[in-house]
Amino acid sequence: MPERKLERVLAGALDDFELDRFRLIDAGGREIGVVRTVAGFFALRNSCPHQRAPICAGEVGGTMIPSAPEEREYGLDGEVVRCPWHGWEFHMTDGNALFGTSRKRVVIYPVEVDNGSVYVMVGAVSPGAA
Ligand code: FES
Numbered sequence: 001m002p003e004r005k006l007e008r009v010l011a012g013a014l015d016d017f018e019l020d021r022f023r024l025i026d027a028g029g030r031e032i033g034v035v036r037t038v039a040g041f042f043a044l045r046n047s048c049p050h051q052r053a054p055i056c057a058g059e060v061g062g063t064m065i066p067s068a069p070e071e072r073e074y075g076l077d078g079e080v081v082r083c084p085w086h087g088w089e090f091h092m093t094d095g096n097a098l099f100g101t102s103r104k105r106v107v108i109y110p111v112e113v114d115n116g117s118v119y120v121m122v123g124a125v126s127p128g129a130a
Helices: none
Strands: 004-013 023-027 030-037 040-045 059-065 073-082 089-091 111-114 117-125
Touching: 004 023, 004 030, 023 117, 030 073, 030 117, 040 073, 040 111
Parallel strands: none
Antiparallel strands: 004 117, 023 030, 030 040, 059 073, 073 089, 111 117
C-alpha cells in the first residue's frame, strides 16, 4: 500500500491575506482556498459537497447558534463559510455542515504559519513508496 505523507505547499506571505478573503492556490491539481479570519487560518477544497459550487466564493463569518426561546445569538464568528449557491453553512474547523443540514463535509487541510509565510499541508502519495 502506498505511503501517505503530507506535503507543505506555500499559500503566500502572511501579509498577503486580507481578513475573510480566500486566496486560491493549486496544490497538485487541487484548487484550495486559504482564508484568514478572526478565528485563525483555514484551508478548504474549493468544492461544495452539495453540488460542487466554488465554495470559496462564499461569505465567511459566523452564524446564528441555538439559543433560548425569544433570543437570537450569533456565534462561531470567523469559523463559518456559506456556500454561494444554496446557502449551506460549513464549519471550517472540521468541514461539517452546520445543524445537520447534511452529512457531507467540505474537505479541509491543516494550515501552518511559519516565519511570515502561510503553508497548507496537503496529502500526497510518495512516489518512492511501494
Ligand atoms: S452547491 Fe453548495 S449548498 Fe448547494
